[in-house]
Amino acid sequence: MKNSYLKSNNSNSGYFYKTFYFKQKVDHFGFNNNDEFEQRYLVYGGFRPPQGGGPVFFYTGNEGDITWFCNNTGFMWELAKELKAMVIFGEHRYYGQSLPYGNQSFKDPTKLQYLTSEQALADFAVFIDYLRSEWYPGQKVPVIAFGGSYGGMLSAWFRMKYPHSVQGALAASAPIWQFTDLVDCGAFLKTVTNTFKHHNPTCAENIRNSWMIINKAATTETGRKTITDTFKLCKPLQSIEDVGTFKAWLQETWVDLAMVDYPYPSNFLEPLPAWPIKEVCSYLSKPLTRDLSLLYLVYEAVNMYYNYTGKASCLDINQEATQALGTMGWDYQACTEMVMPTCSNGKKDMFEPVEWDFDDYAKGCQKQWSVTPRPMWPVIQYGGKNISTASNIIFSNGLLDPWSSGGVTKSLSASLTAIIIPDGAHHLDLRSTNKNDPKDVTQARQKEKEIITQWIKDFYK
Amino acid sequence: MKNSYLKSNNSNSGYFYKTFYFKQKVDHFGFNNNDEFEQRYLVYGGFRPPQGGGPVFFYTGNEGDITWFCNNTGFMWELAKELKAMVIFGEHRYYGQSLPYGNQSFKDPTKLQYLTSEQALADFAVFIDYLRSEWYPGQKVPVIAFGGSYGGMLSAWFRMKYPHSVQGALAASAPIWQFTDLVDCGAFLKTVTNTFKHHNPTCAENIRNSWMIINKAATTETGRKTITDTFKLCKPLQSIEDVGTFKAWLQETWVDLAMVDYPYPSNFLEPLPAWPIKEVCSYLSKPLTRDLSLLYLVYEAVNMYYNYTGKASCLDINQEATQALGTMGWDYQACTEMVMPTCSNGKKDMFEPVEWDFDDYAKGCQKQWSVTPRPMWPVIQYGGKNISTASNIIFSNGLLDPWSSGGVTKSLSASLTAIIIPDGAHHLDLRSTNKNDPKDVTQARQKEKEIITQWIKDFYK
Numbered sequence: 024m025k026n027s028y029l030k031s032n033n034s035n036s037g038y039f040y041k042t043f044y045f046k047q048k049v050d051h052f053g054f055n056n057n058d059e060f061e062q063r064y065l066v067y068g069g070f071r072p073p074q075g076g077g078p079v080f081f082y083t084g085n086e087g088d089i090t091w092f093c094n095n096t097g098f099m100w101e102l103a104k105e106l107k108a109m110v111i112f113g114e115h116r117y118y119g120q121s122l123p124y125g126n127q128s129f130k131d132p133t134k135l136q137y138l139t140s141e142q143a144l145a146d147f148a149v150f151i152d153y154l155r156s157e158w159y160p161g162q163k164v165p166v167i168a169f170g171g172s173y174g175g176m177l178s179a180w181f182r183m184k185y186p187h188s189v190q191g192a193l194a195a196s197a198p199i200w201q202f203t204d205l206v207d208c209g210a211f212l213k214t215v216t217n218t219f220k221h222h223n224p225t226c227a228e229n230i231r232n233s234w235m236i237i238n239k240a241a242t243t244e245t246g247r248k249t250i251t252d253t254f255k256l257c258k259p260l261q262s263i264e265d266v267g268t269f270k271a272w273l274q275e276t277w278v279d280l281a282m283v284d285y286p287y288p289s290n291f292l293e294p295l296p297a298w299p300i301k302e303v304c305s306y307l308s309k310p311l312t313r314d315l316s317l318l319y320l321v322y323e324a325v326n327m328y329y330n331y332t333g334k335a336s337c338l339d340i341n342q343e344a345t346q347a348l349g350t351m352g353w354d355y356q357a358c359t360e361m362v363m364p365t366c367s368n369g370k371k372d373m374f375e376p377v378e379w380d381f382d383d384y385a386k387g388c389q390k391q392w393s394v395t396p397r398p399m400w401p402v403i404q405y406g407g408k409n410i411s412t413a414s415n416i417i418f419s420n421g422l423l424d425p426w427s428s429g430g431v432t433k434s435l436s437a438s439l440t441a442i443i444i445p446d447g448a449h450h451l452d453l454r455s456t457n458k459n460d461p462k463d464v465t466q467a468r469q470k471e472k473e474i475i476t477q478w479i480k481d482f483y484k
Numbered sequence: 485m486k487n488s489y490l491k492s493n494n495s496n497s498g499y500f501y502k503t504f505y506f507k508q509k510v511d512h513f514g515f516n517n518n519d520e521f522e523q524r525y526l527v528y529g530g531f532r533p534p535q536g537g538g539p540v541f542f543y544t545g546n547e548g549d550i551t552w553f554c555n556n557t558g559f560m561w562e563l564a565k566e567l568k569a570m571v572i573f574g575e576h577r578y579y580g581q582s583l584p585y586g587n588q589s590f591k592d593p594t595k596l597q598y599l600t601s602e603q604a605l606a607d608f609a610v611f612i613d614y615l616r617s618e619w620y621p622g623q624k625v626p627v628i629a630f631g632g633s634y635g636g637m638l639s640a641w642f643r644m645k646y647p648h649s650v651q652g653a654l655a656a657s658a659p660i661w662q663f664t665d666l667v668d669c670g671a672f673l674k675t676v677t678n679t680f681k682h683h684n685p686t687c688a689e690n691i692r693n694s695w696m697i698i699n700k701a702a703t704t705e706t707g708r709k710t711i712t713d714t715f716k717l718c719k720p721l722q723s724i725e726d727v728g729t730f731k732a733w734l735q736e737t738w739v740d741l742a743m744v745d746y747p748y749p750s751n752f753l754e755p756l757p758a759w760p761i762k763e764v765c766s767y768l769s770k771p772l773t774r775d776l777s778l779l780y781l782v783y784e785a786v787n788m789y790y791n792y793t794g795k796a797s798c799l800d801i802n803q804e805a806t807q808a809l810g811t812m813g814w815d816y817q818a819c820t821e822m823v824m825p826t827c828s829n830g831k832k833d834m835f836e837p838v839e840w841d842f843d844d845y846a847k848g849c850q851k852q853w854s855v856t857p858r859p860m861w862p863v864i865q866y867g868g869k870n871i872s873t874a875s876n877i878i879f880s881n882g883l884l885d886p887w888s889s890g891g892v893t894k895s896l897s898a899s900l901t902a903i904i905i906p907d908g909a910h911h912l913d914l915r916s917t918n919k920n921d922p923k924d925v926t927q928a929r930q931k932e933k934e935i936i937t938q939w940i941k942d943f944y945k
Contacts, residue, residue: 052513054820054855055597136516145865152864184645186874187867359515394515403613404606406648413647414873 038100040067040093040110045153047116049123049137051145060123062146063114065093067100072107078479079154079166081189082112083147083181085174086353089114089121092174095291097455099169102472106479108167113150115143115177118349129351132393138355141404143177148185165482167475168192171450172426173353173361175418180405183413191415191478193471194431195450199418201363201429203398205407208366208379210428216372218281218423218448219300225311226304230277231373232313233321234270240315241266253318254325257337272340274374276325282449284423287459291449294331297459303327358388362398363429414438415478417471421447421464440474442467499561501528501554501571506614508577510584510598512606521584523607524575526554528561533568539940540615540627542650543573544608544642546635547814550575550582553635556752558916560630563933567940569628574611576604576638579810590812593854599816602865604638609646626943628936629653632911633887634814634822636879641866644874652876652939654932655892656911660879662824662890664859666868669827669840671889677833679742679884679909680761686772687765691738692834693774694782695731701776702727710776715783718798733801735835737786743910745884748920752910755792758920764788819849823859824890875899876939878932882908882925901935903928 044061071077080103084092093112103110114121117138122128129135147168155164168189170178175197182192200206219227240246241263250269251259260266283291284300296302306323329338357363362384367374381398388396406413418431419442426449434441444452446461452468505522532538541564545553554573564571575582578599583589590596608629616625629650631639636658643653661667680688701707708721711730721727740753741761748758757763767784790799818824823845828835842859849857867874879892880903887910895902905913907922913929 048858051861052600052602053597054600054858055593057856132516136514139513139515141513148864152860185867187870188864395518397509397515399613400512403609403649406646409648412875 038067038069038110040065040112042066045150047146047149051142051149058123060116060121062116062121062150063089063119064150065089065110065112065114067103067110070104070107071109076159076162076164078106078108079164080108080110081147081151081166081168082110083143083168083170083174083177084113084115084118085170085172085177086115086118086356087348088119090119091348092171096169096171096453098453098468098471101456102468102475105472106476111154113147115174115352116146117352117355129355135355135392138352138359140177140180140356140360140401144181144184147177147181148188151188163483165190165479167478169195169453170197171195171453172197175450179413179416179418182416183405183410186414190482191417191475193417193419193453193475195419195453196421196424196426196430197418198363198426198429199405199410199431200408201426202402202407203362203364203381205402206429208364209368209371211363211365211425212278212367212372212374214422214425214428215278215281216374218284218425219277219304219373221423222298222301223304223308225309226300226307227373228311229307229309229317229320231369232311233273233317234369234375236313236315236317237266237270237273240318249315250318253315254322255337257339258341269340270375273321273325276328277373278425280328281423281425284448285451285454286446286461287457289454293328295328296331299328355392355394358392358396359394360397360401360404362396362401364398411435411439416440417442417474419444419447419450419452419467419471421445421449421451423447424449424451440470442470499528499530499571501526501573503527506611508607508610512603512610519584521577521582523577523582523611524550524580525611526550526571526573526575528564528571531565531568532570537620537623537625539567539569540625541569541571542608542612542627542629543571544604544629544631544635544638545574545576545579546631546633546638547576547579547817548809549580551580552809553632557630557632557914559914559929559932562917563929563936566933567937572615574608576635576813577607578813578816590816596816596853599813599820601638601641601817601821601862605642605645608638608642609649612649624944626651626940628939630656630914631658632656632914633658636911640874640877640879643877644866644871647875651943652878652936654878654880654914654936656880656914657882657885657887657891658879659824659887659890660866660871660892661869662887663863663868664823664825664842666863667890669825670829670832672824672826672886673739673828673833673835675883675886675889676739676742677835679745679886680738680765680834682884683759683762684765684769686770687761687768688834689772690768690770690778690781692830693772694734694778695830695836697774697776697778698727698731698734701779711779714776714779715786716798718800719802730801731836734782734786737789738834739886741789742884742886745909746912746915747907747922748918750915754789756789757792760789816853816855819853819857820855821858821862823857823862825859872896872900877901878903878935880905880908880911880913880928880932882906882910882912884908885910885912901931903931 043064043066046059047062049058049060050056080099089112124134151166166189168178168181175194176199178192179194179197179199182189216227240250247260279292280300287297289295303324306320364379366379367377369376385396388394415438417440420427420430420432421444431441444463444467447464451464504525504527507520508523510519510521511517541560550573585595612627627650629639629642636655637660639653640655640658640660643650677688701710712720744752745761750756764785767781825840827840828838830837846857849855876899878901881888881891881893882905892902905924905928908925912925
């Protein structure tokens with residue numbers, strides 16, 4: 024197979040990695056389409072022992088530009104240095120530069136149909152087969168999969184479906200059970216709420232109350248202008264639909280804050296201070312108020328999230344949290360395989376009561392992408408809760424992280440190990456070591472290191 | 485999902501089973517094609533305990549009409565009776581009545597592209613999911629996969645890829661290693677030769693000599709007429725190409741004979757006496773001859789195979805061994821995923837020396853089906869020889885069977901058990917008990933029963 028090395032100047036933690044493109048079949052599961060595309064890989068071999076060999080750490084890329092994951096997965100680099108591993112980050116098809124049909128990839132359903140988790144796993148399997156035969160001919164090479172979030176789901180599924188390809192997987196904050204009938208649809212937003220309560224119970228109460236105040240204001244033009252002015256919105260709210268977008272954006276903001284509630288300043292989705300929820304809630308910690316003044320407090324909180332650097336002159340409710348995430352691709356995936364039901368009841372959580380309505384959801388998918396979601400397919404394909412025959416997977420979850428509600432938080436067998444990080448947000452353990460790390464994430468990484476070291480030893484036996 | 489029961493009068497060993505059709509997506513791995521088709525299932529529930537429950541025995545259908553497999557898998561029925569199991573035979577898409585696009589299914593590459601082992605396994609997984617939730621709601625149901633030959637490969641792969649779907653698999657005569665770089669391409673025809681030698685070493689020598697005599701005769705028109713007349717061929721050999729077809733047909737005949745070398749009269753591919761190779765070789769057991777008279781002996785041998793009932797007035801070299809096998813479908817599969825390299829050298833085997841030429845093979849596939857085979861894909865997809873993390877699979881192989889050369893003939897772990905049947909041909913163990921069964925197949929079935937019983941016990945634990 025033809026492939027090419029391209030030197031580049033990109034670096035992570037001072038290590039200069041190579042960017043590499045690998046020819047992949049667009050369709051692994053059929054023989055009618057022989058199109059190929061170039062999949063991007065980031066490769067760093069500087070930790071390998073001088074005599075060659077050693078393990079390979081392979082990041083199963085998720086829904087975004089792979090360089091972004093590369094720069095936010097410092098633990099993998101640290102552990103690779105310690106265990107003398109080759110470091111490889113594989114980009115997920117349809118994200119970053121790995122577009123099967125270039126800028127036409129999202130143009131029509133025919134070109135988009137190859138965006139599935141199964142095709143992505145097959146890409147990784149084909150690449151690793153190539154890696155073993157071409158880069159390590161005649162050698163025994165243990166490969167360990169790493170991934171966070173959807174990337175963590177992929178790394179777990181990769182070990183389940185291709186156990187000959189990787190000897191084990193660290194699936195960090197991987198909500199592999201966030202599917203229909205596997206967990207309560209309300210658990211996700213309840214966890215967001217708990218994370219806010221954890222820092223400040225009054226804050227969660229104030230957020231819960233804010234929806235009512237917004238709804239009341241939204242009924243009149245004057246009220247909508249008040250919201251627009253209070254939140255310094257870039258575009259005024261002109262209709263009830265605009266208000267819907269505004270509320271969805273607010274909800275998304277609270278969710279994202281729970282995901283990135285890291286113990287030190289970070290810039291994962293947005294530039295933020297340490298424990299951003301604590302910071303945000305400092306505006307919302309005053310005694311309960313049910314009048315319009317609450318709106319200004321919510322604005323101050325939200326402004327901290329979107330405008331920590333103070334550069335924004337207005338807030339854009341259509342803005343994505345980060346450009347690095349491929350929201351088009353993920354929208355499509357959420358409309359096909361990755362249907363993750365959420366709901367809220369306003370009692371156990373701080374959100375407006377919204378039931379999970381699959382039919383309505385499916386209608387939206389049909390409208391946007393001309394596809395009908397198959398919500399049970401990932402359960403049938405990946406086994407739902409019946410995965411105890413799998414082996415060598417670490418499921419790590421931070422309890423501040425909303426996605427922990429769909430994660431594996433209890434060990435399922437001696438080799439399917441759950442690691443809980445009470446003070447951890449979204450895959451905190453995958454991030455670089457930091458002097459402000461809570462003790463529990465340090466312990467989690469230590470345990471992960473021990474288990475991975477054992478997998479490597481077992482492999483050579 | 486809509487589905488329908490259709491009562492039918494079909495029976496196996498006196499048990500009347502129901503024929504059932506189940507709606508399947510044509511494409512499980514993409515969301516652009518929402519076509520559905522009706523997949524056929526044969527269901528017999530008469531062995532189930534009166535109070536309901538009990539295990540399910542599920543045959544993962546292979547390349548043919550499912551009723552044919554149903555009628556040639558008596559052991560599954562016998563064991564189901566003993567263990568009070570529901571019996572289900574699932575038809576493989578693109579075979580029998582399970583044609584995704586009716587009589588258009590083979591008409592163009594676009595309609596044919598969904599004929600893959602991955603799609604077939606997904607069909608079975610979707611059906612079993614339906615079975616559990618609709619037929620056994622709220623119950624724990626152990627499902628055991630059964631399969632012979634390619635069906636055995638599917639049952640093994642099914643347990644590997646969908647271990648949550650089936651608790652174990654009996655993979656009889658399943659050549660899961662008959663792929664590129666996994667076994668010697670010469671092993672298959674060497675095993676055919678050994679089976680002939682086993683009965684009669686002179687017979688194998690005579691067959692080896694026959695090619696030279698055919699080749700010599702084939703150079704002239706008179707010689708070709710001699711062959712035509714001697715073999716009572718339905719159509720005369722008119723060209724060198726015809727002679728090629730004739731020799732391929734002869735080779736196929738010897739291969740098929742080794743496959744069906746059963747210890748009692750049978751009618752799997754053709755109606756045959758007990759130990760048909762012994763019978764065939766009775767014509768070829770005379771001292772070596774290198775002249776044309778050998779041709780007549782070969783004719784007598786072949787005539788025994790194709791014309792045991794004495795009804796055929798001529799021999800048809802284009803005739804398939806059985807109408808029940810879907811040769812069109814298998815040709816396509818062999819041209820896409822199921823590339824099984826074979827070669828011969830005329831020394832370790834009794835065939836003409838032929839090297840394995842992938843490029844030539846691929847050219848033929850391009851010409852016939854407009855597809856390019858991907859010989860390494862099944863190895864990447866199903867793990868090749870690195871399958872030791874799988875569990876609960878019995879690989880049984882008869883040593884008379886040429887396909888044993890690509891099978892798992894040594895246990896790979898405590899739960900990946902190889903069972904050898906020295907006097908067994910192609911999945912003899914799956915056939916009904918017979919008073920002429922060799923002791924080793926009786927022992928094999930006993931062991932299979934013990935292991936399967938244990939899987940069921942373990943499941944309920």
